[in-house]
Amino acid sequence: MAARIAPPAGGADGAAAGELHTTVAQRLRADEQRYTPGRRALVEVLAAAGRPLTVDEVLGADDSLAQSSAYRNLGVLERAGVVHRVVTADEFARYELDEALTGHHHHLICSVCGSVADFTVDADLERALADSLAAAARRHGFAAEHHRLDLVGLCADCAAAGR
Amino acid sequence: MAARIAPPAGGADGAAAGELHTTVAQRLRADEQRYTPGRRALVEVLAAAGRPLTVDEVLGADDSLAQSSAYRNLGVLERAGVVHRVVTADEFARYELDEALTGHHHHLICSVCGSVADFTVDADLERALADSLAAAARRHGFAAEHHRLDLVGLCADCAAAGR
DNA sequence: CTCAGTGCAAAGGATTTGCATGCCG
């Protein structure tokens, strides 16, 4: 249990560390919720990881967190729009920070180990995509909130491990 | 339990009914599995629905199916590449036939009720998408198998129900 | 003092598995 977490990617970002918490606090307040130490710890772990984490990974990253509280607070953060639950191929729910806090991106989902990495696509394509999706939604009377573009396959590790 | 299922969409398709089973049988054989009545029933239910179904929906559509066998056989069919497990917003796994049997498409996922509808996008965009994704995969040493483009929002029913 | 947040332990619920039986090959 409690898996390890990859280091903070390249090391970019970082700039808006304080800004991050300010924004989170704002969103929580808007939802009449407090920004408690436990919730702050969750946000920090997710921000440091820079990719969607399972609850176990989150717990493993900061053992001051109790399992039930982690689940409960991730729920609170999700309702406040601070984090999103990401569903992959395996049976574990993963959480990541809202895109407003990290930038719009997509996921590379490993069909073997279930891990998730982020990537982005060209802005032009992204725009064309948005237009096309909006049209499709209109056709179906569907009120689109956001889109999800994932690439499913083998991560470098699993591919190297020969499957 | 056991939810109802929407009627076979428009009524199109149908043409390759026999062909469908032939293909499924082939894939199962390639995986050294038999095409038993129970498995055939699953395929038929999924084909008739024309959209991803939860296990409960599948069971409700044909009560000759036992729950454990349904789960087991969906697993067999998935390993044989006949069906795919689709994960949405709620806690229920859904299954749909492989795209080779139904055509490439995307999903409109309702964030309220979890239901899923299919849609397609322009071929040009699809191509641009594929190219861009291939490039991203290459950059990350990721061996892409397929992509997944979903639109998340409110289905017509939930939107009409005022949320 | 009051109420939200927290932890522990127990409950919940979709999915999986053990085992005995039936059928296809």
Place this chain on the structure above:
DNA sequence: CGGCATGCAAATCCTTTGCACTGAG
């Protein structure tokens, strides 16, 4: 006959919930 498929029931395991405690306002 041998092995796989099937059903039932029991077991699993991630996630949620009940309850008592603690700290902030």
